[in-house]
Amino acid sequence: MKLLKTSRKFHRWLMLFVGVQFLIWSISGAYMVIFDIDYIHGDSLVVNHQTKVEVSKIGYPLAQLQRRYPDAKDIALEVFIEQPVYRFHENDSQYLVSAVNGTQLSPLSQNEAVRAAKHYYRGHGKVVDVSLITTQPPTELSSRALPAWRVNFEHFSQPSIYVSAQTGKLVGKRHQFWRIFDLMFSFHVMDYQDEDPSNQLLFWVLLFAILAAIFGAILSYLLIFRGSKAHQQAGEL
């Protein structure tokens, strides 16, 4: 009887402080497991194009490119929308150069960026907003992807397609469900800035949460498994 009372007291008082976090854990956890992670990641927002490089169109050889950009690194011959292009780094900068005639396509104009975004985007909605992001990216975009164009489409999930202004590549795809997921994750790990699970707040709350749960488990055990006995012994002190 003493244990029952002590457990009840501690369970109540601890839960008064950490109970809300239990609710947050369960709601954010449920959100994260219920929504398919591939959907969250916006895989269904984009088309994974497999357009092949047309060898006959290549009119600008690699040797010529290397003479023009002697320090070019990580060179790739790929396809941008429909034309063959060279993508490479030189001196911390990325470039997009037409493999047809050697025209430097980067940085992308707004029109080109929108054309690319529409090409990557699977939906049919209108473009509602285009902006070039060069510094201080939103949390949903890595700073390594800068500079990038954000092209927002009209849809209830508010999809954004991020196109690198330097390579023309798809560097981000986000919709509201992913943004909520990120929010849920930060609430789940109790780090509201860097989403890092190794933080002091989480540690202390977890510690008290475990204590509260142990007292709760003792309560359940006593009331469910020992409950019938307790009733038989009605009046027990």
Add this chain to the structure above:
Amino acid sequence: MMSMIKKLHKWLSLLVALQLFIWLGTGLFFNLMDHEKASGNQYRQSLQVAAIEQARLIEPSLVLASAQPVVSIRLISLLAEPYYLLTHQQGLYRHLKSEYSLVHAYTGARVRITELMAAEIAQASYSGAGQIISVVKLSPPYQDIPKEKNQVWQVNFADQINTSVYVDSQSGRIVSHSNDDKRFVDFFFILHFMDYGNTGSFNNIQVIVFGLLTMLFCLTGFIWTVDLARHGQFNFSVSRQKRQLILLNKSQHTIAKFEVSKRVNLLDALNQQDIALPSSCGGGGSCGQCKVKLKTSSKITSAEQAHFNNQQLKQGYRLACQHNAGEIEQLSLLNDVALAKKHLLELSHSEFISPFIKELRFKVVGGYRLRYKAGAHMRFFIPAANGVSIPQRLPEALKPHWQEIALLQYQHKACSRHYSLACGKGQVDGGTNELVFTIKIQNAANNSVLPGIGSSYLCNLTPGQTISAVGPFEAFYAQPASNKTMVLIGAGSGMAPLKAIIEEQLSAAQVSKCKLREIHFLYGARTRQDLLYQAHFLQLSQQYQQFYYYPVLSNPDPQWQADKGYVQALLATQLHTIFDVSHTEFYLCGPAAMMTTAMEILIENGVDASNIAFDKFS
């Protein structure tokens, strides 16, 4: 509504408890773990990049002319040699199904990642001291890299942490490093995500179901907490202030005043004063037993709403455990003399009066007298002890009755048990120093349960031994004097409080010299041997014209001339022939089945509930 939420919370706890602890425990692990180790990259180093002689490079268009169509051709470096990586089919992510081929960038020769190359690439990415012990080509799925959908070479190193390096079998790319540290962490992820199929995902049906149940569990707990807070069940004051509590009896007379700490609840406050209200839940508001009466304006908690109707709440009925002493100035007890004190009793006499029932006589240590109304009971504190299923010192004559009882030695915990006082002298001359009980030794119904702990313990006491008890509690007693006929119906050892009431009535009439009302005692037993105090009652019925005794046997011997069957059956047949129901009070005490049937018979025959008193027999 609240009671449903509480029930839901209680039962959900059973469902989700284990997983909840797994979540909390693994969560703490993720919080504390070394992220460096968890990455699996303890011995990973970046690869050397080949210095490219531009003049020697073959033009990509030449390579493509004789290759399968590509979405990308990239100049890469493998083992300090330049290669063209041709991507024929590109997965949305690298771990998804893709198709690659490799061509040497100087010679144009098609190259495949052989076992040897894979080993060399893995070695180049490995900074540890371990030797390669095996190189195996594997197909998905993989234990270490569950998401990977392409064929890989697994290169295993002999080091303390069993490093494995995975190399893409088509492109030669280092897919991942893994080691025991990472595998350990992965195991915790499997537990946290309930990903028992090791798919590397957390979108499985079991985690969704448990997630939703847990959400409901937390929500009900949250609502409960809010409800507790709204009803002032959280008291933040840390003061040790005391206040005076005035205790009233049922008829609103002050019977005690004492100092209590403001922060304790009334149930505990009364307990500290040795006033033990009944409670089986210990103060959670769930058993509803610790009933008291407070000011009608006292707050009403959801537990009280579940246990009282509106009329009772308006009258001030509350549960003692739901209110702090700080909230109120006075409370009324519902049962008089719950102001019971603890007494030490010494056994003076112990005797079998039937094969399974003993009469125990105790003296109150200290020599003082206890006053009680007939029908009252005492609560005995049975200490933890070793028990035995068959009484010690069993008289020879009774042994045949105990033959079928299995001898069982057992240990039992401390508990408390109620027993009715079986003597009607509680109000004569300021009470009595001798307390009499008739106690049936409860045998176990089967081997899986223990025999009655309390009855066995008490009946095995030897004269001179002592035991503490609290009481007397007067919950069952004769109505104030009236001229109504009294009918007492009892069976087995349930006779004890009825015997006391009968004795009290008879002696009271004798003392006051007033006219005795009619008293009928219907008493059921199995056999003649089980009829307790038969001679005593026969003698009383001869001595007092107005006292009628009806023994009934359910399993009589052939010589038995009186009534046969169950006592409740006798009640049914006799009810209208002997008694005028509107002018009769009924007192019941006996086993549950007998009580229920008897009550039904009485109600069916138009007996007003106010004319029935019963003592639950346990």
